[in-house]
Amino acid sequence: MPTPILPRRNFLQGCSYAIASMAGARLTNLSFAEQNNSADTMVVVFLRGGWDALNVVPPLQGDDRGIYEQARPDIKISELLQLNDQFGLHPALAPLHDLYQAGNMGIVHAVGLDHDTRSHFDAQEFIELGTPGSKSTTSGWITRYLQGVGASSILPVLSTSGQPTSLLNFTPTVSLSTPEDFSQWDNGLVASQQKALRQLYSGDSLLHRAGTRTLDALNVVSPLVEAEYQPSNGASYNDDEFGQQLKTVAQMIKLETGLRVAAVDYGGWDTHEYETDGNGGYIAELLGNLASGLSNFYLDLDSGYTNRLSVVVISEFGRRLVQNESYGTDHGHGSVMFTLGGNVNGGQVFGNWPGLNNDQLYDHADLAVTTDYRQVLSELMTARLGNPNIESVFPGFSGNYNPLGIYR
Secondary structure (H helix, E strand, O other), rough: OOOOOHHHHHHHHHHHHHHHHHOOOOEEEEOOOOOOOOOEEEEEEEEEEEOOHHOOOOEOOOHHHHHHHHHHHOOOOOOOOEEEOOOEOOOHHHHHHHHOOOOOOOEEEEEEOOOOOOHHHHHHHHHHHHOOOOOOOOOOOOHHHHHHOOOOOOOOOOOOOOOOOHOOOOOOOOOOOOHHHHOOOOOOOOHHHHHHHHHHHHOOOOHHHHHHHHHHHHHHHHHHHHHHOOOOOOOOOOOHHHHHHHHHHHHHHHHHHEEEOOOOOEEEOOOOOOOOOOOOOOHHHHHHHHHHHHHHHHHHHHHOOHHHHHEEEEEEEOOOOOOOOOOOOOOOOOOOEEEEEEOOOOOEEEEOOOOOOOOOOEEOOOOOOEHHHHHHHHHHHHHHOOOOOOOHHHOOOOHOOOOOOOOO
């Protein structure tokens, strides 16, 4: 069959579309480097809005249980999945409870920012900059981690949201909305288009290097659109944004091209009103989607990949102990983090629980923070990610680092 002939104008338009389609900032950020068998792929799931840690992992019994029920007569979670003698898990998280019991998920309670703010924007920025109390930092904590391991970003951004502050000033980035964007290449002319573009971007300027990275990303992503992706082990992702983003990350990991970081956002956690009606309601829907996405993601990769996978789930803060008049909870302080992976010392709740008595609460209103979130991330970096230089990633924190034993 003769090679299809395409007018020069249409050929160049196709080339330009491929470059333009990878510009901008999106939801999921993927950073690639040379394959490093000694370092995990880190997936950071940021729950935007401040999730209600006390309804995610409530006290199970004792005085704290009584205080919790009195403070939340209309929104308390009554039926819990037992984690240990002290804490339970929201029933909507049952798929993650299975991972917890199997030793593949750990929980850190009373964790968060060691800084006084109840502003979503300030708290998120402090966490992602890695410098609580200071916004003058010129790069994000993930940027500094990647610079420390010599990573270069080939395919950093997927989906439709802005690039997170955690990747601030990580400049060698290329973006696309979904792998299907690459289907815009004209069938039968991919090779000739790429050859022409390689020649066009053969220089050493910033523009030339950006074009070359884009073409490299085309080679990475093109296998994703050649055939419909089939998740492993019977995994089935929900047809929502969160599930589909995790599905794409799983695809990228299986390409074995040196994926180092994926940053995924999941918003909607600002539960000021009608948070729950016992064991159901708004938060149950959010938690159910979270559990389904993460459990299927883990199942999909549980065929030789989870031993080099480290997932961290974090939110900017927790919620007030006492429910508000709208059957919700207002901005609080202490939160909870999840860690998943084949090298997690799972089946445990880590951290120092401060208690819920009035004199134990932060500002007599909120769960206190007893574990700085940087403690968890620093332990992940040193134990699993191949970057032990805590001071360069979290300036001023290294002297306070004390590993909790989360990772093997």
